Amino acid sequence: MKKLVKGNEAVVIGALVAGCDAYYGYPITPASEIAHAASEYFLPLGKVFVQAECEVGAINMVFGSASSGQRVMTASSGPGISLKMEGISYLAGAQLPCVIVDVQRVGPGLGNIGPEQSDYFQVVKGGGHGDYRAIVLAPASVEETYRMSIEAFDLADKWRSPVFILTDATLGQMMEPIDIREVETHRSEKPWALDTRAESNDNLVTSIYLDFDDMEAHINRLHSKYQQITDEEARAEIYGADVPDIVLTGYGITGRMLRSVADKLNECGIDATLIRPQTLWPFPSKTYQEIVKPGIPVLSVELSRGQFVEDVRLALPGHKVKHYGRVGGNLPELGELVEQAEMLLQEARND
Amino acid sequence: MTKVYQKSPAFFDTFERKPSMQKTTHYCPGCGHGTLNKIIADQIAELGLQDQTIFVGPVGCGVFIYYYFESASVSAAHGRASAVATGVSRANPDSITISYQGDGDLAAIGTSNAIHAANRGENMIVFFVNNNIYGMTGGQLAPTTLIDQTSATSPTGRSIKNDGYPLRMAEMIAGLEAPTLVARVGVNNPRNIRQAVKVIKRGLEIQRDKKGYVFIEVLSQCPTNWRKEPKEACEWIDEVVCKQYPFGVFKDLAEERGAVERPCKRVEFDAIADQLGLTADDEDASQKIEMLQDELRFKFAGFGGQGILSLGMMMAQMSMERNMEVTWLPSYGTEMRGGVANCSVVVGKKAIGSPAVDNPNVLVALNRPSLDKFGPMVPGDGLIIYNSSLIDQVPDDLQGKVYALPATDLASEAGTVKAANVVVLGFVAQKTGMFGLADLEAFLADTFKKPSLLEVNLKAVKAGWDAAEET
Secondary structure, three states: OEEEEEHHHHHHHHHHHOOOOEEEEOOOOOOHHHHHHHHHHHOOOOOEEEEOOOHHHHHHHHHHHHHOOOOEEEEEOHHHHHHHHHHHHHHHHOOOOEEEEEEEOEOOOOOEOOOOOOOHHHHHOOOOOOOOOOEEEOOOOHHHHHHHHHHHHHHHHHHOOEEEEEEEHHHHHOEEEEEOOOOOOOOOOOOOOOOOOHHHOOOEEOOOOOOHHHHHHHHHHHHHHHHHHHHHHOOEEEEEOOOOOEEEEOOHHHHHHHHHHHHHHHHOOOOEEEEEEOEEEOOOHHHHHHHOOOOOOEEEEEOOOOOHHHHHHHHOOOOOEEEEEOOOOOOOOHHHHHHHHHHHHHHHHHO | OOOOOOOOOOEOOOOOOOOOOOOOOOOOOOOHHHHHHHHHHHHHHHOOOOOOEEEEEOOOHHHHHHHOEOOEEEEOOOOOHHHHHHHHHHHOOOOEEEEEEEHHHHHHHOHHHHHHHHHHOOOOEEEEEEOOOOOOOOOOOOOOOOEOOOEOOEOOOEOHHHHOOOOOHHHHHHOOOOOOEEEEEEOOOHHHHHHHHHHHHHHHHHHHOOOOOEEEEEEOOOHHHHOOOHHHHHHHHHHHHHHHOOOEEEEEOOOOOOOOOOOOOOOOHHHHHHHHOOOOOOOOOOOOOOOOOOEEEEEEEEEOOOOHHHHHHHHHHHHHHOOOEEEEEEOOHHHHOOOEEEEEEEEEOOOOOOOOOOOOOEEEEOOHHHHHHHHHHOOOOOEEEEEOOOOOOOOOOOOOEEEEEOHHHHHHHHOOHHHHHHHHHHHHHHHHOOOOHHHHHHHHHHHOOOHHHHHHHHHHHHHHHHHHHHO
């Protein structure tokens, strides 16, 4: 059943289809439509919706509901995600499943409400304190936002981990059709959860381990889980030529724009391949290593002055990776990106 | 032989979560926490509430409350216990949710979360242990530290000038409308303990009956950080502390309040589909628009309030219903309010790459700034439709095919200038060949339920269509 919706609404519909029980959030542009849609749909269905007093309150309500075994979510944009980071560290430490949406806007500071992809470090590399990781999904369309929203709840349950959906002002505000159907979801049994049965009396949800050896064992357990996630969940969309003259890479809205760039280059007789990571953590490094042969130039595009590109470079040690970024709320024009790709190819030929 | 005194069954028999000395607590000798824990445990057991009880532990001396109580427990971040308890309570509508917090936790770093949980009237009971000092971190100044009282961070005593006045939380919370029971009790002498037992029992009964929010402030002695002998510390509460923080029940609405039920339901897909207003799709999924080319990129621009965004949305919605790929992207920022508003719509046969439209195949400019800004971006084979009711001068560097459409005037003739966007819809549909007049009329009939509004819009779309046929 098709419906024309904004990316921000698609997140909420995906959550409903996934059986999300509770939404806790705080208004912020350009993520507010998520809270609008959640309030419109959750309360009449008898689900929990609370507009919290602050971002910190919202993420800690998520913590409480997640520790009670609920499927639960929150959403915000950069400045709000900064505030939530403390709670996200606790969620990771206590191994609580939940879904957090970041509709990226322009920073640092107040910045503005246009699109940027400058929360990459904060979301993908941690952001909160301590040695933790969180799964990060990066949709590139409204339909993919919807599907990833459903999947995020399964991943959160499967790995007992916070899962981010990282979008941006463009993806959040734009409308596209989504196809809404009943899907099979995999809600985990949660025998560790807090509830009102006698069986849960001995349950304890915490991230504190006073004894150094106990704490080290806990962190090691987390990291063997992270290794498994890295092995099993990393993925990317590959589009374009099998044997490329040039590789284009970007995530989310820029990844999607690069698809048009690849088409334009291919029309001009240049074989271009797009690698669009769909998970940012775990990062699909192996995909890069399989596709990018020595000497093939790589153009990495993002709406920041160079965050995502660091992971591309880590995946391709010794390889020349050129970064191109627009910031401040500006999207690059297609012609601009085609020109960047042609310049890079020219440089590579001259090398 | 009858045992007249035993450890509450709400406690663990031995405190196995505690790293050492598992028969005793981690509290310092003479501390009030132990007494308070015992009262709470006794009353939970007496009311038979142990299984339903969920403890939210704070950061502070209460952090290890889960060592002792055999009830489901969770550790919150510093100050966040009331927010965490909100999540716990909403997820477990039948629980007795206990948020156990100290004065740094609740009255300093977590004040906002505490006040708002109270103001929402969450079904939870908050024990606010006020010992006028930070215990766990080593005796620093708390918001509740008395004037002139020394601490690790007020070595010469609390000064009003530097630190402000001691904060009376119970009185603040009692000033809110939502809370059901707000009281201050003590655990420093038998008389105060007897009163504390009564109040705590009442608080738990209110929770059992789901009658809303309970706040019980407990004046507790901290001999260690007060640098006093336990006996002396207990006496200091009666002699000094309770002058700043008087005992009493500040609010008790238990008799007049009913149960507050907050549902937390799981629903089937059908209920979700109903809520979303979904209707079954046309079974024929073929693309039903004859396009001038594989992909058409539209830019609709004008003043905010001219219905620009909804014009784009109508194009997108109608195209989607004919199984085309579509994207709709609004403009941002200050442009949204009063200034120039624009949106980009792409309709295509294949998956759409960029939703941003830099060089539109079709530009609709409803005001002069829009035409000046976007007109020159339209390529030679593109269409430019401008609102000749409001634009009297056309830039001379335009390459596309230019059509003058008096959209505002035609809309006004149809009944309202607000329908200018629908005039344009008729014009664009005719010029691009994307929709027939009957398609547009059927769509408008679905969109405008009010007959008078529908009539105006049908007139407007026809006017646009006819104007296109004539040019």
